[in-house]
Amino acid sequence: MNNNRTDVSALFPSDDGNAEQRNHFIDLIGQIVTGVDELKDPESVYLKGHKERGPHFYQELAGNSRIPVSGSPLHEVNEELLQLLQAHPYHTKYFLTNILPMASIPGVLGMIAAFMVNGNNLWDVYGPAGAEAEVKVVAMMSDLVGYNPAESGGYTTWGGQGAIFTGLRLAINKIDGSAAKKGVPHNLYAFCSEAAHYSLYKSMEAAGIGSNNLIKIRTYEDSSMDVDDLREQMENVIANGGVPVYIVATTGTTDAMGIDNLEHIHKMAESLSQKHGIHRPHIHADSALGGFFAFFNNYNFASNPLDIESDALTGLQAIQDKIRHLHFADSLCFDFQKLGQTPYSTSLFLVKRASDLKLVDLDPDETPYVGHRGYGQYHTSYTLECSRMASSISIYSALLAFGIEGYQRLLAQFVEVNTAIRALLIKEIPEAVIVNRLNPGIITLFRLYSDRRNGFPDEYEGSRTLAEIEADNKLNELLFEILGRDRGKMFFGDTKKHLYVPTADGKRIALYASKLFVISPHTKVTAAGEIVGYLKQKIAETYEEYNRIIAEESSHEKIYI
Numbered sequence: 194m195n196n197n198r199t200d201v202s203a204l205f206p207s208d209d210g211n212a213e214q215r216n217h218f219i220d221l222i223g224q225i226v227t228g229v230d231e232l233k234d235p236e237s238v239y240l241k242g243h244k245e246r247g248p249h250f251y252q253e254l255a256g257n258s259r260i261p262v263s264g265s266p267l268h269e270v271n272e273e274l275l276q277l278l279q280a281h282p283y284h285t286k287y288f289l290t291n292i293l294p295m296a297s298i299p300g301v302l303g304m305i306a307a308f309m310v311n312g313n314n315l316w317d318v319y320g321p322a323g324a325e326a327e328v329k330v331v332a333m334m335s336d337l338v339g340y341n342p343a344e345s346g347g348y349t350t351w352g353g354q355g356a357i358f359t360g361l362r363l364a365i366n367k368i369d370g371s372a373a374k375k376g377v378p379h380n381l382y383a384f385c386s387e388a389a390h391y392s393l394y395k396s397m398e399a400a401g402i403g404s405n406n407l408i409k410i411r412t413y414e415d416s417s418m419d420v421d422d423l424r425e426q427m428e429n430v431i432a433n434g435g436v437p438v439y440i441v442a443t444t445g446t447t448d449a450m451g452i453d454n455l456e457h458i459h460k461m462a463e464s465l466s467q468k469h470g471i472h473r474p475h476i477h478a479d480s481a482l483g484g485f486f487a488f489f490n491n492y493n494f495a496s497n498p499l500d501i502e503s504d505a506l507t508g509l510q511a512i513q514d515k516i517r518h519l520h521f522a523d524s525l526c527f528d529f530q531k532l533g534q535t536p537y538s539t540s541l542f543l544v545k546r547a548s549d550l551k552l553v554d555l556d557p558d559e560t561p562y563v564g565h566r567g568y569g570q571y572h573t574s575y576t577l578e579c580s581r582m583a584s585s586i587s588i589y590s591a592l593l594a595f596g597i598e599g600y601q602r603l604l605a606q607f608v609e610v611n612t613a614i615r616a617l618l619i620k621e622i623p624e625a626v627i628v629n630r631l632n633p634g635i636i637t638l639f640r641l642y643s644d645r646r647n648g649f650p651d652e653y654e655g656s657r658t659l660a661e662i663e664a665d666n667k668l669n670e671l672l673f674e675i676l677g678r679d680r681g682k683m684f685f686g687d688t689k690k691h692l693y694v695p696t697a698d699g700k701r702i703a704l705y706a707s708k709l710f711v712i713s714p715h716t717k718v719t720a721a722g723e724i725v726g727y728l729k730q731k732i733a734e735t736y737e738e739y740n741r742i743i744a745e746e747s748s749h750e751k752i753y754i
């Protein structure tokens with residue numbers, strides 16, 4: 194044999210299970226795991242290593258990157274991969290930025306198991322393991338939220354955003370059976386709160402209805418949808434010849450963890466539809482983030498078997514009291530890549546009635562939905578994807594490994610840490626006003642005011658002017674910058690759209706706030722003191738800098754005059 198012709202099958206796992214190839218593979222995986230371990234520093238939110246990411250970073254990469262003519266040995270390729278991971282954000286105790294979780298070991302193992310056979314979830318004959326896991330996890334999560342697993346359906350898809358888009362497809366086709374063939378009528382309207390994720394905005398654009406037909410509903414102080422405003426807006430639409438088709442109730446907002454009241458929304462939509470003799474709009478619960486608190490649905494809050502700290506327990510009970518209404522939604526979503534602790538992308542879309550999926554299937558004569566067909570008949574022609582990864586296996590793995598109690602423990606820990614940090618913030622830094630105090634959970638939003646007083650009640654009531662609020666937004670933006678500059682130490686988040694409030698001069702404006710998101714399993718209550726101490730110092734710096742800028746501006750004005 195020609196020496197230049199090495200056997201490329203060596204780049205694949207074996208077909209006979211021989212020990213030599215197995216050990217080679219395990220060694221290579223070991224090299225990656227060890228390599229990452231060597232980059233870890235628990236006191237930093239970045240892995241070790243240095244990356245010069247200047248203004249021409251990507252341009253230079255594009256200039257230098259070409260496919261090598263000859264391949265490299267795998268241990269050398271691994272070295273290159275580990276180079277990529279250098280200076281990467283990592284979920285140490287100071288990683289507090291957003292809903293960006295660590296992938297758990299069972300989550301990663303589930304992925305590896307799926308990759309070992311590389312089935313295609315397009316058809317159960319091509320991907321039987323994924324199909325089996327999918328039917329199981331759909332039933333498990335249906336049962337958890339109070340759907341009937343014998344009637345419900347669902348599948349893994351591309352994100353919470355994909356779930357919202359599919360909900361919209363169902364909504365349109367429920368109202369207008371000819372839409373799938375003739376196209377979408379232009380008098381259809383969708384509704385979500387001002388605090389909702391932008392996914393629905395994108396979906397309206399992508400569905401061809403247009404984002405002008407998305408009506409944003411006012412929120413209360415707790416960032417939940419004002420259901421009276423929803424009713425008024427729906428009445429308006431109907432009065433003008435429009436058809437309300439879709440309501441997205443956010444049940445956990447990504448910024449403030451506001452939870453829309455699904456029971457009220459459902460009741461109102463029912464009665465309004467009856468009054469007008471129209472089809473009730475499809476209700477999707479955007480539970481991508483907050484749905485996981487349904488793990489507390491059967492928790493005994495009175496006996497508190499997990500010994501959860503009392504303030505956190507009260508918070509969890511308040512959350513559960515809203516999340517238990519998830520079953521009122523026609524469809525919903527669990528982003529396992531968020532609080533489910535699995536890698537990207539592992540989102541699970543659920544429908545209360547699997548038969549709804551027939552509306553968006555290619556062949557309307559079939560009953561194609563998962564779990565309602567025999568083996569060999571399960572084609573997912575109703576998904577927007579064609580080929581699909583078997584991410585259900587990772588979800589299954591995590592559900593088995595954590596169990597309900599494991600998720601309860603983890604979520605309780607996040608809430609306990611957040612509760613402890615809030616208490617310390619109030620005590621140590623009263624000028625950092627918590628602006629989502631009504632929402633217990635894992636997120637704290639705090640906002641600074643230039644006079645160091647709590648201006649939030651006035652903002653919410655609408656007694657501050659646009660200029661006053663803008664000035665304070667600027668102060669908060671300065672804090673974003675200062676925290677951002679030093680995020681190698683502690684990594685916080687921020688938002689420029691926490692609550693839209695009316696102003697004294699008749700405008701509406703969103704408030705800026707810094708965000709602290711407890712998301713790492715390595716952030717323990719014992720870290721709260723350091724975190725708040727650090728913030729105290731950064732906030733002091735922010736006020737100094739702000740005063741310096743103001744002084745400079747006023748001296749310029751004097752010169753100018």
Ligand SMILES: *Cc1c(COP(=O)(O)O)cnc(C)c1O
Nearest residue numbers: 352353354390447479481482528
């Ligand atoms: C994250 C999130 C989304 C988007 O989910 P992806 O998985 O990123 O597509 C939508 N809605 C809410 C409330 C979210 O938190």
